[in-house]
Amino acid sequence: MMNRLLFCLVLAVCCPLVSCSTSEPPAQQQLKREPGTPARGDAFILGSIGEPSNLIPLLSTDSASHDVSGYVFNGLVKYDRDLNLVGDLAESWVTSPDGLVITFSLRRGVKWHDGAEFTARDVLYTYRVTVDPATPTAYAEDFKQVKSVEAPDAYTVRVTYKQAFAPALASWGVAILPSHLLEGKDIMKSPLSRKPVGTGPYVLKEWVAGQKLVLEAFDDYFESAPFISRLIYRIIPDSSTMYMEMKAGGIDMMGLSPVQFARQTDTQRFKSRFNKFRYPAFSYTYLGYNLRNPLFADKRVRQALTSAISKDEIIQGVLLGMGQVAKGPYKPGTWAWNPTVKDYGYNPERAAQLLAEAGWTKKNSEGILVRDGRPFRFTILTNQGNEQRLKAAQIIQQRLKAVGIDVRIRVIEWASFITNFIDKRNFEAVLLGWTLGQDPDIFDVWHSSKTGAKELNFIGYRNKEVDRLIEEGRSTFDQEARKRCYWRIQEILAEDQPYTFLYVPDALPAVSARFRGIDPGPIGLMHNFIKWYVPKAEQVY
Amino acid sequence: MVTYLLRRILTLVPLLIGITLITFTVIHLAPGAPVEMQLDMNPKVSAESRERLRKFYGLDKPLHVQYVAWLGKLAKLDFGQSFAPDNRPVLDKIKERIPVTLRLNIIALILEFALAIPIGVYAATHRDTLADKGITIFVFIGFAVPTFWLALLLMYLFGVKLGWLPISGLQSLGYEKLSWWGQLWDQAKHLVMPIGVATFGSLAGLSRYMRSNMLEVIRQDYITTARAKGLSERVVIYRHALRNALLPVITLLGFSLPALIGGSVIFETIFAIPGMGQLFYQGVMARDYPLVMGILVIGAFLTLVGNLVADVCYALADPRIRHGQK
Numbered sequence: 001m002m003n004r005l006l007f008c009l010v011l012a013v014c015c016p017l018v019s020c021s022t023s024e025p026p027a028q029q030q031l032k033r034e035p036g037t038p039a040r041g042d043a044f045i046l047g048s049i050g051e052p053s054n055l056i057p058l059l060s061t062d063s064a065s066h067d068v069s070g071y072v073f074n075g076l077v078k079y080d081r082d083l084n085l086v087g088d089l090a091e092s093w094v095t096s097p098d099g100l101v102i103t104f105s106l107r108r109g110v111k112w113h114d115g116a117e118f119t120a121r122d123v124l125y126t127y128r129v130t131v132d133p134a135t136p137t138a139y140a141e142d143f144k145q146v147k148s149v150e151a152p153d154a155y156t157v158r159v160t161y162k163q164a165f166a167p168a169l170a171s172w173g174v175a176i177l178p179s180h181l182l183e184g185k186d187i188m189k190s191p192l193s194r195k196p197v198g199t200g201p202y203v204l205k206e207w208v209a210g211q212k213l214v215l216e217a218f219d220d221y222f223e224s225a226p227f228i229s230r231l232i233y234r235i236i237p238d239s240s241t242m243y244m245e246m247k248a249g250g251i252d253m254m255g256l257s258p259v260q261f262a263r264q265t266d267t268q269r270f271k272s273r274f275n276k277f278r279y280p281a282f283s284y285t286y287l288g289y290n291l292r293n294p295l296f297a298d299k300r301v302r303q304a305l306t307s308a309i310s311k312d313e314i315i316q317g318v319l320l321g322m323g324q325v326a327k328g329p330y331k332p333g334t335w336a337w338n339p340t341v342k343d344y345g346y347n348p349e350r351a352a353q354l355l356a357e358a359g360w361t362k363k364n365s366e367g368i369l370v371r372d373g374r375p376f377r378f379t380i381l382t383n384q385g386n387e388q389r390l391k392a393a394q395i396i397q398q399r400l401k402a403v404g405i406d407v408r409i410r411v412i413e414w415a416s417f418i419t420n421f422i423d424k425r426n427f428e429a430v431l432l433g434w435t436l437g438q439d440p441d442i443f444d445v446w447h448s449s450k451t452g453a454k455e456l457n458f459i460g461y462r463n464k465e466v467d468r469l470i471e472e473g474r475s476t477f478d479q480e481a482r483k484r485c486y487w488r489i490q491e492i493l494a495e496d497q498p499y500t501f502l503y504v505p506d507a508l509p510a511v512s513a514r515f516r517g518i519d520p521g522p523i524g525l526m527h528n529f530i531k532w533y534v535p536k537a538e539q540v541y
Numbered sequence: 542m543v544t545y546l547l548r549r550i551l552t553l554v555p556l557l558i559g560i561t562l563i564t565f566t567v568i569h570l571a572p573g574a575p576v577e578m579q580l581d582m583n584p585k586v587s588a589e590s591r592e593r594l595r596k597f598y599g600l601d602k603p604l605h606v607q608y609v610a611w612l613g614k615l616a617k618l619d620f621g622q623s624f625a626p627d628n629r630p631v632l633d634k635i636k637e638r639i640p641v642t643l644r645l646n647i648i649a650l651i652l653e654f655a656l657a658i659p660i661g662v663y664a665a666t667h668r669d670t671l672a673d674k675g676i677t678i679f680v681f682i683g684f685a686v687p688t689f690w691l692a693l694l695l696m697y698l699f700g701v702k703l704g705w706l707p708i709s710g711l712q713s714l715g716y717e718k719l720s721w722w723g724q725l726w727d728q729a730k731h732l733v734m735p736i737g738v739a740t741f742g743s744l745a746g747l748s749r750y751m752r753s754n755m756l757e758v759i760r761q762d763y764i765t766t767a768r769a770k771g772l773s774e775r776v777v778i779y780r781h782a783l784r785n786a787l788l789p790v791i792t793l794l795g796f797s798l799p800a801l802i803g804g805s806v807i808f809e810t811i812f813a814i815p816g817m818g819q820l821f822y823q824g825v826m827a828r829d830y831p832l833v834m835g836i837l838v839i840g841a842f843l844t845l846v847g848n849l850v851a852d853v854c855y856a857l858a859d860p861r862i863r864h865g866q867k
Contacts, residue, residue, distance in 0.1 A: 045714070050823075051815075054626040061626065136597040138590050188628055209637045210815020211710060232714065236813040240693055241709050247701045248708055415573025415828070454588065541714065 035516050036535030040217075043230035043541035044515065044532070047242040047251045051210060051235045055196040056187065057175040058130060058137050068213055068233060071529075072113075073175030073198035076104055076123065076157075079438050081521035081528065083334065085169060089118065089176055089199065090157075099164030099477050104172070106155040110222045113197045116180050120151035125179030129187055136188070142171040166474045166482060167439045201226045201530045211235060227517075227533035230541065249273075252512040258320040261508040274510040277520055280333065281507040284326040285389065285433040286499040287380065287396065291460045293428055295378060302497035303344075304354035308403045309396050310346035315503050318391045322508060326501035328490035329434070329442055333522065335479065336440035338487040341494045351403050360404075369404035377406040378428040381421055384413045392502060393431050422458050430459075431502075438523075440486050441474045446493075461498040514538040546853070553845050560841045561615070561834070565608050568833055574600060575624040575828040598624055611834065620838075621831035623824075631835040634820060639802055641711065642809075642816035645732065646801045649739045657744050658790070661751025666778060668756065676748070684745035692738050692811045699734065707731050709813035735812045739805065747793065754786040761785075788859055795851020799843035 052065035057073060060066065076090040087093070090104040110118040127149045129135055130142070145168060147160045161168060178197050182190060196204055199222070202215035215231040234251060236242045243260060245251045247270070256265065261276060287309075289296040296302055311325045330337040344350060355361075360369040360376055369376040380396065382389045390411060397407040412421065421427045434445065444450055447470050448462040466489055473485035493499075509525060511518060517532045518525055534540075576594045595601050599610070614621055620631035660680065664673045700708035707713060711731050712724075719727060758764065759782055767777045806818040817836065824832035856862045 043714070054628070059626050059628075065626070133593065136594045138594070140590050140593075193627060210641075210819065211712070211813075212714075234710065234813070235815070236709055237810045237819060238689075238813070240689075241696065241811055241813060244693070244696045244701055244708050248704065250708060415571070419572040454591070 033513055033516070036538070038227055038517065038533040039536040039539070040225075040227050040533070041229050041536070042514075042534040042539040043232055044228045044529075045232045045234060045250070045252045045541075047236040047245060047254055048233045049235075049237055049239065049242075052213065052233075054193045055204065056177065056190065056193045058126075058135070058139060058177065059187070059193065061138050064233075068204075068215070069175060069196060069198070070200075071202040071215055071231060072196045072200045072204060073177075074200050075173035075175060076106075077169060077172050079170075079173070079523055079527075081519065081523055083438055083522050088173070089123075090172070093169070095169070095477055099166075099475075100161050102159045102161075102169060102172075104157045104159070106157065107222060108155055110199055111220045112178050112180075112199055113203045113218060114178075114181075116178065118176070118199055119154040120157050121154070122176050122179045123157045124149060124151055125183055126174065126177045129177065129182070130174070139174065142174060164475045164477070166477055167441045169477070170439050202231050205230075221530070223530060226530035228515075228529075246274075246510070249512075252515065253509060256508040256510055258318075258322045258506075258508065261322065261510075262320045265510065273513055275513050275518070276508065276510045277525060278322065278506050278508055279520065279524075280324060280331055280504050282331055282436045282438075283433055284329065284331070284436070284504045285392065285431070285502045286326070287502060288430045288432065288459045288499045290425065290427050290429065291462075291498060292425060293378075295376070295428065298358045299496055300354045300358045301360075302500070304351040304358070304403070305400065305405075306497050306500040307344050307347045307354065308351035308405070309399050309500055309502075311502055312346065313399075314392050314395050317395050318388045319503065319505055323503045323505040326504045328493050328501060329436075329445070329499075330440060330486070330490065331436055331504060334440070335483055336486040338490040340487075341490045343494065348399075348403055355403065363404050366406075367401075367404055368406045375406060376404065377408070379408040379410055380429045380431050381410050381412060381417065381427050382431040383417050384411050388505075389431050389433070396431075423454060425458060425460070440482065441470070442486075442489070443470050443474060446470060446489070459498055461496075463492060463496065466492055514540070546849075549849055549852075553849075556845060557838070557841060558612070561612065561838060562608070564837050564841075565611065565830075565834060566604070568828075568830055569604055569607075571828070573828055575830065576600065611831070615838065620835035623832045624829045625827060625832070631831050634832060635817070635835060635839070638815060638817050638820045641814060642802055642818070645735060645739070645814065645816065648732065649736050649743070650797055650801070652736065652740045653743050653747060654790075654794075656740065657747035658751050658787075660744065661748040662755055662778070662783060662786075664748065664752045665755035665759065680745040680748050683741040683743075686742075688738055688742055688805070688807050689811050691741070692734065692808060695734050695738065706733055709811075711814060735808055735814060738808055747790075750793070751786065751790070754789055755782060758782045758786045788855070791854050791858055792851045795847045795849075795854065796844075798847030798850065799840050802843065803840055 048064050048067065050062060050064040052060070052068050053062050054060040054065055055069045055072065057066055057069045060069075074088045076088060077085050077093070078088040080086045087107070089107055089110060091107045093102055093104045095102050104123075106118070106120060106123070112118060127143060127146070130137060131140055131146075145161050145163060145165045147162045149160075150158050152158060159168075159172075175198070178192075181192060181197055194207060201218055201221045201223070203218045204213065205216045206212075206214040212235060213233040215233075217226045217229050219225045234245075236245060236251075239257075242251065242254055243256075243264075246254050256276070261278070265271070265274070265276065287305075289302055289305075291297065315321060315323045315325065324332060325343070327341045327343050328338065332339070355369060355376075359371050362370045364370045364375060366375075380393045382393055390409070393407075393409045397409060400407050422430070445456045446461060446466060447457065448464075448467050450457040451460050451462070469485040469489050469492075473482045473489075476482060507524070511525070514534045515532050516535065517528070519528050519531075521527060574595075575598060576591055592601075599607060602610075611621065620635075622628050623631050623634055657680075660676055664676045667673050696708045699706040707730055711728065713727050713731075716724060716727055759778075764777060764782055767781045768774075772781075802817055803821075806822045808814070809816045809818040810822070821833065821836050823829070824836065
């Protein structure tokens with residue numbers, strides 16, 4: 001389900017629990033206790049900042065809903081530990097040589113939680129209800145390129161596309177809904193939104209409004225029955241409270257902040273009770289320039305700004321070192337990430353020289369650069385409630401002052417930030433972040449056709465070569481060919497510097513030490529949750 | 542008295558409509574619409590899906606049409622469907638939260654009155670002594686300390702360090718398996734910190750009010766008379782002075798009526814209590830117009846009724862007002 005929320009902006013406190021990854025083995029994973037023998041039983045208790053809104057994943061956009069329904073439903077495909085697409089409800093699939101037809105062979109003998117059998121009918125229903133104009137869903141776009149979906153028999157689904165579209169395969173990771181319970185009924189009024197029936201490893205048992213959701217292991221789960229008997233989401237809207245709850249043993253896992261990770265949990269007591277993990281998160285933070293503004297039209301100016309900013313200093317100051325320098329819109333270690341991209345690093349002399357080339361030679365009495373009588377001055381906007389971004393902006397302010405650029409910072413409430421500034425293109429520079437999806441397609445953020453109202457290329461970046469490469473990259477299933485496109489795009493972006501890419505933060509989850517079988521991988525921790533267990537002697541619930 | 546009551550009740554209707562008109566407009570003026578709050582910055586969402594949702598919620602119609610439609614439903618006591626993806630009736634969402642908030646607020650209110658009145662009386666009768674000053678400092682600390690900060694400190698002390706009290710929520714896991722007494726005890730333990738924090742914060746207002754009322758009454762001639770009759774100080778204070786000093790408190794109780802269902806966002810969030818404050822806050826953040834309007838209408842209604850009830854009770858309790866009316 002995580003692949004759904006591809007790029008959503010990292011909001012105030014991002015909870016980097018699930019979607020995390022790395023190429024190198026995660027740093028801190030020496031587990032302190034003996035593995036013991038796998039045993040069934042016990043409960044895994046999670047805190048959730050928000051309450052799920054609707055457990056039919058098609059109808060909700062909030063992460064709380066998708067987290068929970070991720071354990072209840074399956075898609076046809078999913079990403080495995082190492083970020084490869086593998087079959088989930090589909091056993092295998094074949095793509096036609098021209099990339100236009102995908103034929104899925106479905107797994108046989110899969111049971112819905114109510115005992116009914118899963119067949120191709122469910123897949124057809126899911127497709128139809130998603131594209132039905134009467135369904136108020138945010139995800140109809142996933143299937144926009146689909147020409148037709150047919151089921152030659154109960155265990156085969158054939159999808160025909162209008163044109164070859166690489167992200168298409170991953171889009172079949174959407175939750176497949178039970179047609180025998182929904183077909184012919186109004187999905188908006190379905191009781192399944194609060195009492196879902198899926199094919200997944202857990203069944204929703206109880207939902208106490210505003211307090212908790214209790215899920216129980218589904219013994220007939222097609223992979224294997226999970227060891228952990230119950231999965232409990234406690235709704236705790238405040239992250240400080242959640243942290244206290246974890247310390248007191250009230251929840252078993254949460255994503256820590258850098259300060260909590262480095263200082264507040266660095267005690268013997270904590271370390272004996274929890275395992276801490278650390279690996280790069282699927283997101284990056286950037287400083288984006290409004291390219292319609294003449295101030296930033298010259299790429300030498302943007303290069304100068306990047307050179308004048310010390311990314312390492314920001315990572316130290318904001319993340320206490322728990323992150324790495326970002327050079328482009330991909331996560332280090334993934335196949336689309338280009339490790340050879342040129343980065344000039346922190347170099348104020350180069351910045352001054354580039355600025356001089358762009359005509360910024362004189363300084364006024366306050367030490368601010370002046371060209372044609374106008375001082376070099378701009379405002380960085382960022383959203384309220386994100387301490388890390390504000391601190392990063394302040395560090396940037398100091399560094400740019402040193403080269404003679406006067407930066408102001410303005411913090412704005414989220415809704416107003418989007419409607420009054422981003423949507424109206426009424427900004428000079430913004431400090432924001434993107435969450436990354438597993439598929440490297442970046443059409444929506446970087447293609448020049450996406451600069452319209454409400455679209456996400458709001459900085460107005462236009463580069464013909466990048467446009468062509470993005471189109472090429474999404475129209476082939478050949479990973480090597482795609483890789484060439486994305487690597488080249490990163491070189492161009494490094495030259496153009498439409499954003500100053502700042503950092504990729506680390507995800508810092510802590511998990512109660514009684515849980516064994518955790519296998520951190522590029523995708524994060526939760527991918528093999530059904531294999532986690534607590535030895536009999538240590539079970540608490 | 543009856544005509545007075547009728548007149549007051551009739552004026553409630555236009556007042557309520559006025560209130561809804563203003564709040565409806567103001568809410569819609571705030572930047573960000575429900576659809577945008579759900580979908581902004583999500584590249585998977587096309588302009589069509591956005592339009593589809595806008596239509597579904599009826600947001601494509603002009604504001605006055607939306608208002609009239611909403612008011613028409615309200616007249617039938619239908620608060621509409623929430624704009625959140627669960628699309629549930631607003632009334633259901635409110636009903637589910639009210640008992641929690643109500644229970645918490647009633648206990649806190651009783652505690653507040655039970656503590657603040659004696660404190661105020663004591664401070665008034667021991668005016669300017671060390672005890673009076675100590676009390677003043679104590680209640681003002683409660684007033685001035687930020688709730689969330691105090692709550693976190695207490696959580697750390699009683700929850701993490703000492704392990705005496707649960708940190709958040711209303712029930713422990715495994716609550717279902719407890720005996721009836723066990724359940725009651727479990728609930729009580731969960732309420733200690735939230736109610737303690739809420740009460741501590743609200744002592745200052747009422748106790749200072751009580752103190753100044755009392756001081757004023759003590760200066761009255763009839764108190765001097767009572768003392769001159771040779772009544773004991775106890776009788777003077779508790780029978781003659783206190784009764785009169787308590788009269789204005791009735792008004793305060795009337796004002797407390799809407800506060801009973803209006804939870805505090807801050808401490809409900811900190812203690813993870815699923816009450817009205819949280820619901821309202823989430824509604825505002827998601828621009829869930831029907832939900833926000835529903836809660837505001839109920840709040841406005843209770844405020845108006847509270848004022849009315851306070852006035853009536855005041856008249857009933859104080860013969861001077863009752864008779865002066867003729």
